[in-house]
Amino acid sequence: MSVNEAAETMVAKLGEYAEFYDGLSFGVMSFVPIGTRSVLSLDTYLMGSMASTLRGMAALVTLGNINDAYALARKLYDAALIGTYINLYLQRNAQPGKPLVERIDRWITGARALPRTGEIGKYVDAAQELNAVRPLLSVPHYTAVRDRCNDQTHHNFLDHLLLNDGRVHLKSRAEWIEQLGADTLDIIILHLAYSFCLSGHYMMSSDYMDALEAGMTPEHGSEDWVAPYVQAFLTEKVEPRCPGLIAALRQETGMELEG
Template sequence: MLVTDEDYQNHKIFEELDRYSEFYKALAFSIFQYASLGTGAIFNSDSYVLSSMQGTLESIRMILKSGRINDAYALLRKFHDSSIINIYCAVYLKEHFSIENIVVEKIHAWLTGKEAIPEFRIMSQYIKGSDLVRPVHELLNKDDRYKALRKRCNNHTHYNFYHHVLLNDNEIYLDARKDWLNIMSRDVLNLVILHLGYVFYHNWQYLMSSDYLDALECQMQPEEGSQYWVAPFIQSMFDEVITPARPDLTALIKESTSMQLN
């Protein structure tokens, strides 16, 4: 397959990446109103992380379009890193924030550029050991898909095999190009599911539609039960992306919240 072939340029992964990036853009805007307790900031730090991750998805799409599959995998590794950073910060904040500890110094220091975030391995171990997200961690790690995915990303990033070099040459013919697009499609989906699974399990309020708060801002009485409504774009993401791939994850999130997630 050549990069200029119709089968390459019209592969489903490009529409999928558009879908994911638009979702991250909408979610970043939707949650901006929620304060990040423990950070000392007046803004929602998650919102900016999500916006950055949206940018990474857009970059992956752009690089894939030009036929640089190997470089796209290096960015997918970054997307994985960003997911773990976001999950780690959220869990760490919730476990350490209190009236006596209004500003959680470790996260505040990262946000203000005074201290680097821990390395990937340390953050992953912290998440694994947290009781707050243990059910979702155990569910998502009941097989080795994420270990294999991380290994693939590392192999591409470090040119561990010669065929990774060839996958970054967009002028030669490669039989394996379509296979790698299919693999990457699954890998991107699995990382989006990993990230959103933790986010919505741990921060149920991020599922919330704007109806309840919109009514309060307009000094109107919110409709009864509207505080439990799920934002339509989030419900659509579950219906069309998350639930078909991981119905077990959707079931777990539904069990953990009073939000009216279908």
């Protein structure tokens, strides 16, 4: 595949991923977490930010700035871990009618930063709540993804600098674009696996809530229906890359996933 073909393919895929995250950001909006002062789901903001990061990556790939795009992939990875950490921490510590969860609330108000990424990663890695999907997410594989993102961010090799100037001929440029595409999808798979494992209702179709808002009784079992765009993304993008994840999520959450 030529450099131009690799770049065009990558940009198209990033656009699809961003559109999916836009939909998910809107879909989870009403799931307001207890233990915080937020009036919307915190994941609405996080997923909207991830959609913007993906569009930023697409713009950089179009310009030929592959190294900069990798730096944003590292940012995407951080967002995936932060979102998982927040959901885990709130599920463990928040209770209705109890005081706000200080660690998360102070992050919301800007009074205190969250722990460093390394500490967040250890917290997530140790979470038994994620055991249903963790066997499908190879630790060595994701360590390699993280290492590539870090190497590019810190210019650990000369090639990384050269990748950021599309005018420079580099034999491996098309290969690096394809690798960036694979790493980006893997980061998204990690995030969705963790998010849906912890909050299966994030996959829910709008039928249940639409009925309630219309003053109607929702159809029996409709709270377990999966939004078509979520099912399509999992089937077409995720399952080929991570076989068995749909089945694991179906067993863990009870959602009516196909595949």
